[in-house]
Amino acid sequence: MADETTNAQGTAGYLFEMGVLKNAKRTGWWFTGNNNPESIAEHSFRVGIIGAVLAMMEGVDPAKVALMCLFHDTQETRLGDIPHIGRRYIDAATNEKVTADQVSAAHPAVKAGVQRVVEEYENSGTPEAIVAKDADKLECLVQAVEYRAQGYSLVQDWIDTSLSSLKTASAQALAEAALTMSPLEWRKTFLGE
Secondary structure, eight states: OHHHHHHHHHHHHHHHHHHGGGTOBOGGGGGGTOSSOOBHHHHHHHHHHHHHHHHHHHTSOHHHHHHHHHHTTTTHHHHOOOOHHHHTTOOOOOHHHHHHHHTTTSOHHHHHHHHHHHHHHHHOOOHHHHHHHHHHHHHHHHHHHHHHHTTOOTTHHHHHHHHHHOOSHHHHHHHHHHHTSOTTGGGHHHHOO
């Protein structure tokens, strides 16, 4: 009974830690003048949706991709959202090491499961991992297009970098489509504009 209580508390602690992502901002956007960018949790939510959609288009497992997308930035509760330019100056622990520490007191099945998901995302060339990484990049591109429409003009580097890193044909097609339309284009379908 003591192990069950300890495992439950360790797992609940992990859940509380993941709540930090709702308040932690995506700091790279500060360079564009955006002082109130989306949170890491908001980013991860849309990465999960994009990942599932891309997986359907690419014919791979949408649930597996969405799960990787959901966990892909969870380490940022401890490391923060280090912009790419800052990573050049920091020797940080790997995401696998951070994840191992985060789930060290969790239920054994949770510990093994979360670590397996993060390991596949970080180190695997499986079709699902490739799609999950494309989802992360595509979400950044879509967010940049939205910020540009809101008046933040310094987002082109994010668009270019994201676009050039996409691997799958589906992600490339969606990126090209996103670049040719307004972020509110979807409303026309329902409003008859």
